[in-house]
Amino acid sequence: MKALDELTFDNRFARLGDAFSTQVLPEPLDEPRLVVASKAAMALLDLDPAVAETPVFAELFGGHKLWAEAEPRAMVYSGHQFGGYTPQLGDGRGLLLGEVYNEAGEHWDLHLKGAGMTPYSRMGDGRAVLRSSIREFLASEALHALGIPTSRALCVIGSNTPVWREKQERGAMVLRLAHSHIRFGHFEYFYYTKKPEQQAELAEHVLNLHYPECRERPEPYLAMFREIVERNAEMIAKWQAYGFCHGVMNTDNMSILGITFDFGPFAFLDDFDAHFLCNHSDHEGRYSFSNQVPIGQWNLSALAQALTPFISVDALKEALGLYLPLYQAHYLDLMRRRLGLTTAEEDDQTLVEGLLKLMQNSGVDYTLFLRRLGDESAALAVTRLRDDFVDLAGFDAWAEQYKARVARDGDDTQEQRRERMHAVNPLYILRNYLAQNAIAAAESGDYSEVRRLHEVLTRPFEEQAGMEQYAQRPPDWGKHLEISCSS
DSSP states (O other): OBOGGGOOBOOTTGGGOTTTEEEOOOOOOSSOEEEEEOHHHHHHTTBOGGGGGSHHHHHHTTTSOOOTTOOOEEEOOOEEETTEEESOOOOSSEEEEEEEEOTTSOEEEEEEETOOOOTTOTTSOSOEEHHHHHHHHHHHHHHHHHTOOBOEEEEEEEOSOEEESSSEEEEEEEEEEESOOOBHHHHHHHHHTTOHHHHHHHHHHHHHHHOGGGGGSSSHHHHHHHHHHHHHHHHHHHHHHHTEEOSOOOGGGSBTTSOBOOOSSOEEOSBOOTTOOOBTTOTTOTTOTTTHHHHHHHHHHHHHHHTTTTSOHHHHHHHHTTHHHHHHHHHHHHHHHHTTOOSOOTTHHHHHHHHHHHHHHHTOBHHHHHHHHTSSOHHHHHHHHGGGOSOHHHHHHHHHHHHHHHHHHOOOOHHHHHHHHHTTSOSOOOOHHHHHHHHHHHHTTOOHHHHHHHHHHTSTTSOOTTOGGGGSOOOGGGGSOOBOSOO
16 A cells, blocks of 8 residues: 555656646645545555545645646547537646556546636636535446446545635535546547647547557557447446436547546436436436437547548448447346346347336336345235336236246246345435435535445445435435536
8 A cells, every 4th residue: 555655657648748738736725624535446546545534635635735746737628518519628627637557557547626727717717616526526436336437536625715606615626536538529629620630649649548459450540439439338328227317418528438427417317217307407408318328329429520530431430330239238238137137038128118118107216126126036026016106007017027037037046036136236326315415414514424425335236234224215305406517
């Protein structure tokens, strides 16, 4: 385990130069203090967890101190926001402090969000507030625990710095980790500003550092794009299977690595609703839950356009054609496992769709239904869960199909069924009302609930003694929380 001053920096993105980012120093927070830290994320940097409780930890990630080897840079990029192109965006409140490599040889970006104004802040103040920082921290670590590709969060640092949003709040910083913070919007920026040399340099950088295996293919850039398509198909399949809504799938929020990125007004489904909209600023419903699949393809098409200097249009179209079949294969595979099935049959898609339609019309809790389906034999489980549904005849018909499908699937014990299903069906998810309770306590100076909730979410599939309150259906007020982009 390392101390903070033992981190080894290798700032590869910074070496690309001023065309790609601008050097900016963090603006310190007033009276920085630790809100919460992730031991698992600290382990990625080989850091001793005990250093999180030291004053220098809050000073480093609250903008007061900086490693001599760090090179804080604000990255420039553009992107399509709600379908319309914005020529220049960039890190308006974030800074890439530098890249650290661990003893395993992995490189990790240290990206400080809420670090103050940059040349790309536009009309903003460059700050993040405590509530949004806590939400991003919890979401990053919760998604990772579910097996969904995501950036990670090392810590949240709180402060007494006043920040105005809809009301006065307190500023905070969240330190997030990823192998890269390059977005689709990076490529769009250099494409639309007609800077082919920088576009080529960026493509080489991504290819060499993040997709080196594609160098061995006859067409390396095409191979890289195919891999990006595949990764996004799998990521979004996992979002849909676990009921995660991102909320702002702009191309500047899409990672070139195919990981969940830039958390804003996200939410997990409570009651199943294919049309659920978690961002109350999204008046047209562009980023609703059901739209995430086609929007994923739309975003990949925008990236493909930016890659036309390197890859033929026909080849790009062919690679884009892989997205939906790959998505459907990943999604159906995970949903089969969530239903306790170990084999594949042609009608499995119909079985899944039939269940979701019944859940939609009855307001059934998506996570708890699938968890409880694995508590007992299929016959006992569907009998116990029947009363959750309004259309009893419809559910009975589905239940008969399900029991017959389970019978054809294989002959295992109930204990094996429970163990297998509980391994993919979480008991605990980051419900909005749980996050709100933790935020309310933190805003009054009590960080214990944030830390407790974080610990619960790191083991979502494992029943934890004394934590029953985190596995309940939300109260009515908790189902209708409005989440905005403001942070």
